[in-house]
Amino acid sequence: MPPPRALTEFVAEANEVLETLAHDVAVLDAQRGHDPEPDLLNAVFRAAHSLKGLSAMFGQEKIAGLAHHLEDVLDALRLGKVQHDDTLIDTLLEGVDVLTLMLREASGDEAHPDTAPRAQALTEAFARLATGGSGAAVDVLDEVGLDPGIRNVFTEYEEHRLRENVKKGVALWKVRAVFSLEDFDQRLSALNATLKPLGEVISTLPSSQPGDDASIAFDLIFGSSRPRPEIATAVEGVAIVSPLTQKTMAPTPVPAAAPAPRKPPPTLFLQDASAPDLPAYGGSASPSGVMQGAEPSLRSLAQTVRVDIGRLDGLMNTIGELLTVRANIQRLSEVARNAGGAPLPKLWAQELQKETRALERKLDDLQNGVLDVRMVPLVQVFDKLARLMRRLVRQSGKDVHFEVSGGDVELDKLIVEELSDPLMHLLRNALDHGVEAPDQRVARGKDARGVIRLKAQQLGNQVQIEVGDDGAGMDEMRIRQVAIERGVVTREATDEMERRELLNLVFLPGFSTRADVSELSGRGVGLDVVKTNLSRLSGLIDIESRRGEGTRFLLTLPLTLAIIRALVVSVGERTFAVPLNSVTEIVSVKPAELRTIERREVLDVRGQTLPFVRLSRVFGLQELPVERHFVVIIGLAQERFGLAVDALLGQEDIVTKPLGGRLKGVRGIAGATELGDRRAVLVLDVGALVEDLKRPMAAVS
């Protein structure tokens, strides 16, 4: 049963808010150690607030309740009552995770057994945080001698900002400006913009002494460490600057005295000292390891894409132009019908041709426009991965710096979604198998802190994503040994393998090089899953690894899957389409040039020996004697092979549609597409063909 529309909308929207929240918390994390930027804090606070409102509106009381507590904590943080430290960030991140889980449940997923206890622990942690930081012991504002009349009108938040400024020894100023009633709003924001680079506008108060009927006066409470003449010059002709407090001209003794009593003892945020590093919830606190075992998928909950209205306008324009083309074609067909068999003028044919070309162009525009709409930035999944990595790094006890770049690269929504799980596996591997423990690293003369990189960049029609670490690198001899032990390959088969091929053994199902199955990875599923997922996306995967220096996994992906370019080939009377993004080149060979290795046919392409597969044999079709084979060289993930066909018919843009439910399991066929004559043409599943290649001889022939 599909969830009701209202629920779907709620989930989509709440999900979006959560993503924003997660992103902002991540930024907050990056700013740790510094004072958080007030704008950012407000953004996080607003996100929590809107999540609360949204879920309450849709009757999601549990989510609303937790969001409410989250909001309390953020409010306290905004007001400086809570310290911006590890405990806080961990709690906030856990909050995002738990809220995501709860949202998943609200959208109809099964309840996760951990959710309720985690939410409970979190509520308590939030409550502790929100109330933990007691109010200021000594109010510095009392010391600066602020006019009580002014002070009473400040909100709590404004007062907090004032206090912060005073503590830092920043002088407070009153900037008075008188504006005409006609355009005071523009001029006020202009004044704000002028002041912003010089300091912080803490509050804007309408003045108690207005000028006259046609104007309005404002007092801007402004904190700035710049000298008075500089501020006065900046606002010259617009406003008058005067000191707000009696003592601001000599602020120096304040910072020295103030912070000490304000700084709460670090244990204030922890209930007991037995959990010195992590608060009592989340990963490491559940010794049974239930949570680590089943990491929830990072796919987003909502199947929606947010579209910039400009893109939709573009599409609408194109459709308008298409309508004009249709009208013209209609007119032309009218002419043809009225001619009643009489020869049509030459002009008519020319015009028809012109319209056809216009139609083609506009359809191209439409196609590109729709593809554009499907594109989303990778940051959506990168953010989630960063959050996960943060937690995993803590659990692992290793010291790792996680670098992310290229989040603005855009990919088809479908691909971005499918990518999250493979990238998660690769990152876990990098952390678990790649980066060494700090003492080992130091022993090898490396920096104790490891680096794991996640980097995306667009290369033409493809996107390359790199998951790299500066760890120990891969040991091909151990890989070989393990592969043989596990029966993944035979010893003889590995004898002739090059280093690259040996490394690629890790992609085989059931392979895992670590004897101890850790909580993070090494359950024997991982790289083969990564490869399967990537093949499904027509992606390539390559490993670059240097002993002692690190490992890089390079994922190359097409920008979109919706419409792909395909090579149309034929075998006998049958026609097939091969996705062009997995075709690396096309060669032609004479039958005499083929060689066999262990009775399997191979061909030589510029010195590289590749398996030679006849499509006719793969599908049990009739084989015709040929003078030359057309060989389509296919590259998928890390595999290459040559596929022999009888003829090449050309290239087409195709939309692959799945075969009806009952046939979806057909091996080697990804689906069907319709070509110009409306006939269904089968699209090859290159990934499955590659898989078959590696099976024993009997299974192939």
Place this chain on the structure above:
Amino acid sequence: MARFDELLKRFFYRADEDVGAWLELAPEIADSVEALDELPEEFLAFELSTETYAVPIGAVREIVKVPVITPVPRVADHVLGVMNVRGEMLPVYDLKKQLNLETVPFRVTGPGDVPRETRVVLLKDAEGDAGILVDRVRGVVRLLLSKLEPAPSLGAERRAVAGLGRSDGHLYILLDVEQALS
């Protein structure tokens, strides 16, 4: 207020809703109600070789002329291939071998291979819609569900027969779509 209620009641009163007079008669007719009320169900009847088969009309999506059928490798014998129905790719089945009507399946790949009356009946199915090739569509028959006979046990290969129905002296073999396509 009470007066207003009365007005409303009178306004919405409908004679045929007043069942008071019938209530005392009800016990006597209760038993025969079921038999009286059974409406015949509609089935689509079609011919396969010499036999006439039927499927519930609700299971039929549409009937189309035989299109070009693209053979699919590595599938069971009775799958002829896929066809393009307005952009949707659906499998087409030939049930004659399944139903023991023919021993060697004849590979139909397009309209040129079959007589003019041949059609593809598209059936709705939970596992995905699918087409079956039929020699001729006879039309809609109405059969009483309570009068259907169970299928005679004629061996394992007749599992696809759900039952038999008779109407106007014709015998209709009811097809179990799930079984026939599996």
